[in-house]
Amino acid sequence: MEEDRRGGDKPAALRILVIGTGAVGGFYGARLAQAGAEVSVVARSDYDAVAAQGIHVQSDSGDTWFVPRKVLRSAVEYGEEADVVLVATKVLPVVDTPRLVGGAVGRGTSILLVQNGIDIEEPVRRAFPDNEILSGLAFIAANRIGPGRILHLDYGRLTLGRYPSGPSPTAESIRSLLESAGVPCTVTQDVVTARWQKLVWNAPFNPVSVLAGGVDTRTILESEESTRLVRAVMEEVCRLAAAAGHPLPADVIEQNIQGTRVMKPYMTSMLLDFENRRPMEVEAILGNAVRIARCLGLPVPRMETLYALLRSVDAQRQSSV
Amino acid sequence: MEEDRRGGDKPAALRILVIGTGAVGGFYGARLAQAGAEVSVVARSDYDAVAAQGIHVQSDSGDTWFVPRKVLRSAVEYGEEADVVLVATKVLPVVDTPRLVGGAVGRGTSILLVQNGIDIEEPVRRAFPDNEILSGLAFIAANRIGPGRILHLDYGRLTLGRYPSGPSPTAESIRSLLESAGVPCTVTQDVVTARWQKLVWNAPFNPVSVLAGGVDTRTILESEESTRLVRAVMEEVCRLAAAAGHPLPADVIEQNIQGTRVMKPYMTSMLLDFENRRPMEVEAILGNAVRIARCLGLPVPRMETLYALLRSVDAQRQSSV
Numbered sequence: 001m002e003e004d005r006r007g008g009d010k011p012a013a014l015r016i017l018v019i020g021t022g023a024v025g026g027f028y029g030a031r032l033a034q035a036g037a038e039v040s041v042v043a044r045s046d047y048d049a050v051a052a053q054g055i056h057v058q059s060d061s062g063d064t065w066f067v068p069r070k071v072l073r074s075a076v077e078y079g080e081e082a083d084v085v086l087v088a089t090k091v092l093p094v095v096d097t098p099r100l101v102g103g104a105v106g107r108g109t110s111i112l113l114v115q116n117g118i119d120i121e122e123p124v125r126r127a128f129p130d131n132e133i134l135s136g137l138a139f140i141a142a143n144r145i146g147p148g149r150i151l152h153l154d155y156g157r158l159t160l161g162r163y164p165s166g167p168s169p170t171a172e173s174i175r176s177l178l179e180s181a182g183v184p185c186t187v188t189q190d191v192v193t194a195r196w197q198k199l200v201w202n203a204p205f206n207p208v209s210v211l212a213g214g215v216d217t218r219t220i221l222e223s224e225e226s227t228r229l230v231r232a233v234m235e236e237v238c239r240l241a242a243a244a245g246h247p248l249p250a251d252v253i254e255q256n257i258q259g260t261r262v263m264k265p266y267m268t269s270m271l272l273d274f275e276n277r278r279p280m281e282v283e284a285i286l287g288n289a290v291r292i293a294r295c296l297g298l299p300v301p302r303m304e305t306l307y308a309l310l311r312s313v314d315a316q317r318q319s320s321v
Numbered sequence: 322m323e324e325d326r327r328g329g330d331k332p333a334a335l336r337i338l339v340i341g342t343g344a345v346g347g348f349y350g351a352r353l354a355q356a357g358a359e360v361s362v363v364a365r366s367d368y369d370a371v372a373a374q375g376i377h378v379q380s381d382s383g384d385t386w387f388v389p390r391k392v393l394r395s396a397v398e399y400g401e402e403a404d405v406v407l408v409a410t411k412v413l414p415v416v417d418t419p420r421l422v423g424g425a426v427g428r429g430t431s432i433l434l435v436q437n438g439i440d441i442e443e444p445v446r447r448a449f450p451d452n453e454i455l456s457g458l459a460f461i462a463a464n465r466i467g468p469g470r471i472l473h474l475d476y477g478r479l480t481l482g483r484y485p486s487g488p489s490p491t492a493e494s495i496r497s498l499l500e501s502a503g504v505p506c507t508v509t510q511d512v513v514t515a516r517w518q519k520l521v522w523n524a525p526f527n528p529v530s531v532l533a534g535g536v537d538t539r540t541i542l543e544s545e546e547s548t549r550l551v552r553a554v555m556e557e558v559c560r561l562a563a564a565a566g567h568p569l570p571a572d573v574i575e576q577n578i579q580g581t582r583v584m585k586p587y588m589t590s591m592l593l594d595f596e597n598r599r600p601m602e603v604e605a606i607l608g609n610a611v612r613i614a615r616c617l618g619l620p621v622p623r624m625e626t627l628y629a630l631l632r633s634v635d636a637q638r639q640s641s642v
Binding site: 225226229301304305306307312316 | 529532533534535536540541544546547549550622623625626627628629630632633634636637638
């Protein structure tokens with residue numbers, strides 16, 4: 001009776017398994033739980049801290065303690081089928097996403113990738129051809145400041161949609177939850193275009209912040225030559241997106257430049273990774289785009305230059321760890 | 322009588338003032354003195370050591386002590402007119418070459434610039450429009466290992482010629498002297514083309530060695546993406562040289578790549594400067610070429626990318642000294 005009445009009053013809570021307890025997984029996991037979803041997490045290096053005390057999210061909009069329903073070392077321990085597996089790991093050649101999510105994916109599970117880069121969905125789509133793949137972009141300034149400790153600095157909007165395109169009731173459910181927790185969220189039917197649009201910012205600023213000597217966004221835009229480079233890389237991304245069938249709005253470059261000028265000086269995630277001697281998302285942010293350009297026969301000389309340099313820097317850093 | 326007899330037996334020794342006692346100035350100064358020229362030097366930071374004990378050049382072809390005729394703190398102290406002022410300083414915005422050579426330049430003085438880069442002669446030509454300007458390229462692996470101490474590792478050929486073109490008896494005299502001291506030397510009537518040809522190597526390897534994470538030539542050529550970048554930058558230099566009226570031989574790229582593959586792994590001068598927190602020759606090696614390209618309306622996107630990054634790296638390094 002009790003069960004029935006609850007079922008009639010409101011729909012069953014969405015069962016979400018978040019893979020990764022860094023800034024992105026911690027922040028959205030906490031907000032989804034706050035909104036009433038049943039959120040469990042897979043933590044790896046931070047397992048002990050998260051299992052002991054959950055995840056603390058410090059934010060100007062209020063600090064929250066997020067106590068996950070289950071804290072696991074891997075998805076196979078989940079023991080049920082998630083409605084949504086939210087992948088919030090970095091996209092690195094060593095991270096095998098299909099293996100990471102495997103144990104918790106059933107017939108009705110949607111796999112939501114909240115990750116950086118372009119063309120990052122294909123390995124998951126190939127591994128789970130019958131599941132809904134959702135692709136998400138986090139517009140957030142947040143850092144993991146310790147095991148199970150997230151500092152939310154600014155922004156937070158999640159843009160998500162069905163991959164490669166189309167409507168998704170699950171995406172709408174996630175939007176409702178996030179918005180009820182005060183997090184702006186946009187559902188798009190063309191998430192690939194949204195990814196290209198985000199790459200307009202990521203492709204220049206992330207690599208240049210590292211390669212130009214460890215500089216924040218303000219320092220980059222204070223230099224005429226660096227600004228010229230940023231703009232030229234953005235033009236390459238726009239041409240490439242259009243050639244790949246995803247034309248972007250005409251004012252996207254100006255919006256990105258002006259938007260960055262008014263932002264607080266920002267250390268890109270790639271620069272933070274570099275300075276902390278962690279691997280950088282070189283392939284997701286540049287390598288995949290360069291490969292698409294080569295397939296299409298479109299020259300992207302500046303992106304190729306940044307890509308070659310960054311691969312080498314990443315290899316040097318990793319070999320010296 | 323004594324004077325007359327000596328005058329009749331052989332021509333008066335060439336009076337050479339070498340500006341700079343780093344690897345290039347020290348090595349060629351020593352060899353020219355060995356061959357019988359009257360070589361004086363202007364030393365700046367190394368003045369005390371060079372004034373006290375001269376310059377020691379350590380080399381597989383024999384160690385030599387070079388005791389300059391005069392050791393000066395500046396050219397104005399020279400007190401006479403040199404036949405040749407040999408400038409062996411780095412080409413940096415802060416180095417005012419016309420001022421450096423000023424005091425020793427008379428009507429008959431040739432000014433020989435043994436320096437890196439492209440289009441570096443113009444300030445000197447403008448300052449001394451009636452003097453012969455000689456331009457020289459040192460193909461040498463040598464390092465300054467301490468004040469007045471040069472380690473000659475390999476090579477040593479000097480290519481020189483009248484700037485912007487034409488024959489030069491003074492250049493021939495220098496060739497005779499160097500060759501009598503065992504140093505190979507080539508006199509060219511088209512030294513600007515020779516500079517472009519050297520830039521084919523310098524424009525990719527110097528910047529990439531720094532920007533790719535501090536790597537030697539072997540590491541660069543072990544990476545497929547980096548080798549592709551090196552080759553593409555070389556192509557930009559060749560196109561630019563041709564557009565500037567100095568077409569290069571068709572096989573120059575392959576020769577440079579293959580020649581570098583068989584070299585001992587080599588740390589470029591720019592990388593040594595970077596690692597020792599010295600300013601890098603960014604403008605001489607990249608900036609001037611990029612400006613020529615912009616004047617000609619020729620796209621050099623890879624060189625522009627390297628230039629923007631390197632300017633920023635140099636500025637960051639200098640501001641953190």
